[in-house]
Amino acid sequence: MIKIEGVSKYYKGMDRPAVSKLDLEIKEGEICVFVGPSGCGKTTTMKMINRIIEPTNGIISIDGKNILEFDADELRLGIGYVIQKVGLFPHYTVFENIAVVPKLKGWKEDKVMSRVRELLDVVDLDPDENMYKYPNQLSGGQKQRVGVARAMAANPSVMLMDEPFGAVDPITRNQLQNEFLALQKKVKMTICFVTHDIDEAIKMGDKIAIMNNGKLVQYDTPENILFSPINEFVEEFVGSDRALKVLNLLRVSSIMEAYMPTIRYGSDSSQINEFYNNSNFAIVLNDDNKLQGYIDINRIVEKKNVEKWCDYIRTYDICLGIDSTLKDAMVAMLENDMKTIPVLDDEKKYIGVVNFDMIKSHVGREYETTIE
Ligand SMILES: Nc1ncnc2c1ncn2[C@@H]1O[C@H](COP(=O)(O)OP(=O)(O)OP(=O)(O)O)[C@@H](O)[C@H]1O
Ligand SMILES: [Mg+2]
Numbered sequence: 527m528i529k530i531e532g533v534s535k536y537y538k539g540m541d542r543p544a545v546s547k548l549d550l551e552i553k554e555g556e557i558c559v560f561v562g563p564s565g566c567g568k569t570t571t572m573k574m575i576n577r578i579i580e581p582t583n584g585i586i587s588i589d590g591k592n593i594l595e596f597d598a599d600e601l602r603l604g605i606g607y608v609i610q611k612v613g614l615f616p617h618y619t620v621f622e623n624i625a626v627v628p629k630l631k632g633w634k635e636d637k638v639m640s641r642v643r644e645l646l647d648v649v650d651l652d653p654d655e656n657m658y659k660y661p662n663q664l665s666g667g668q669k670q671r672v673g674v675a676r677a678m679a680a681n682p683s684v685m686l687m688d689e690p691f692g693a694v695d696p697i698t699r700n701q702l703q704n705e706f707l708a709l710q711k712k713v714k715m716t717i718c719f720v721t722h723d724i725d726e727a728i729k730m731g732d733k734i735a736i737m738n739n740g741k742l743v744q745y746d747t748p749e750n751i752l753f754s755p756i757n758e759f760v761e762e763f764v765g766s767d768r769a770l771k772v773l774n775l776l777r778v779s780s781i782m783e784a785y786m787p788t789i790r791y792g793s794d795s796s797q798i799n800e801f802y803n804n805s806n807f808a809i810v811l812n813d814d815n816k817l818q819g820y821i822d823i824n825r826i827v828e829k830k831n832v833e834k835w836c837d838y839i840r841t842y843d844i845c846l847g848i849d850s851t852l853k854d855a856m857v858a859m860l861e862n863d864m865k866t867i868p869v870l871d872d873e874k875k876y877i878g879v880v881n882f883d884m885i886k887s888h889v890g891r892e893y894e895t896t897i898e
């Protein structure tokens with residue numbers, strides 16, 4: 527846990543503090559995203575946590591211990607730091623860049639080597655292909671992956687990430703975000719994550735700290751930042767397209783329903799007749815509950831070919847996972863011109879459906895509770 531109490535930082539020559547009376551607590555295993563306009567004090571806050579900069583006033587503690595009680599070098603080696611603008615050492619290879627902290631910690635050579643290889647795998651870079659390249663031989667996205675690997679090298683429990691995915695195109699950024707979230711699910715580090723981008727903050731944060739002019743304006747969950755902005759500054763920062771951002775925040779699992787008729791592949795036609803009065807479609811599953819396709823009940827009844835209904839199954843590979851967002855669901859609906867999309871669990875078993883009306887009424891409900 528990281529606790530920041532009454533922390534201020536005055537730089538010489540500034541007429542206001544760069545960070546002013548900051549109070550906040552980051553729970554163990556959570557991602558706190560600092561977001562706000564350029565110059566609002568995000569990087570200064572990060573650098574005070576690993577003592578690159580000393581606060582003018584206030585106390586910062588990690589797991590209950592004031593950071594001033596740690597040896598400064600040891601503290602820094604124990605905290606992963608992804609520097610703004612990546613900051614790889616240009617004359618070091620990828621291997622040497624990632625190995626810096628483990629070497630400073632005195633790890634044996636073979637342990638360093640296996641850790642570097644392991645981390646390159648984690649950030650999805652082929653070790654053999656990339657280990658001995660120099661930063662200028664890498665793409666922007668690859669550099670950012672190396673930056674993340676370097677920060678994680680010595681298994682830190684605390685990570686400071688200053689715009690770690692800032693300098694890449696939106697598609698690569700989205701990929702890096704998803705990979706990092708999947709990784710964080712497994713390793714559960716305590717993370718301070720800085721970004722300019724409110725969409726990134728909403729996606730990555732368990733909590734979001736919105737700063738302006740060195741002050742903390744709102745510290746809250748992404749939901750509350752979206753639905754209950756504390757003032758006009760936050761409201762404007764979040765933007766007028768809040769409804770779209772909500773779609774990006776909510777998961778399919780929170781609105782999914784399991785009401786759609788389903789039918790087993792190969793079962794007899796009486797089941798079809800049972801559905802006939804209620805629904806035009808049935809989703810066809812195999813014995814393992816895996817999706818086989820769907821069947822248009824009207825069509826086979828019309829053709830009086832009910833016995834052979836399995837011949838009329840239309841394959842159906844459009845589906846969502848339980849972690850998909852409502853935005854993913856909307857995109858799938860629009861791209862495929864379908865109003866209902868099945869949802870599968872991690873083992874690809876059918877668990878329910880999402881349709882357009884569910885999304886509409888759910889988002890509407892969230893807004894109503896805000897207005898009350
Ligand atoms: N070493 C320094 N000496 C004097 N002023 C500084 C120093 N470092 C930062 N500042 C000032 O402190 C304020 C906060 O800077 P900081 O780098 O923390 O902002 P930031 O939120 O990270 O901005 P950005 O989004 O542009 O990275 C700015 O006004 C900046 O000009
Ligand atoms: Mg900064």
